[in-house]
Amino acid sequence: MSKEAMRAEAERLMKEAMARKITVKQGDTRIETKCGKCGAPNRVNAKPGESRVEFTCKECGAKQKTL
Numbered sequence: 462m463s464k465e466a467m468r469a470e471a472e473r474l475m476k477e478a479m480a481r482k483i484t485v486k487q488g489d490t491r492i493e494t495k496c497g498k499c500g501a502p503n504r505v506n507a508k509p510g511e512s513r514v515e516f517t518c519k520e521c522g523a524k525q526k527t528l
């Protein structure tokens with residue numbers, strides 16, 4: 462994947478996440494994030510108001526926190 466494509470993908474995910482936040486109801490929030498190691502998109506469940514959540518990448522298994 463080229464750098465441009467990765468940037469476009471990141472922007473798309475961010476827009477999606479923002480759109481989802483507006484429509485999200487009470488309860489767990491689903492955060493779409495990108496693995497810092499391999500760049501794979503990951504979906505993470507977060508408690509309301511929680512923005513940094515620990516997750517394990519589904520592709521490479523790297524443990525990290527969402528940005």
Ligand SMILES: [Zn+2]
Binds near residue numbers: 496497518522
């Ligand atoms: Zn990964």
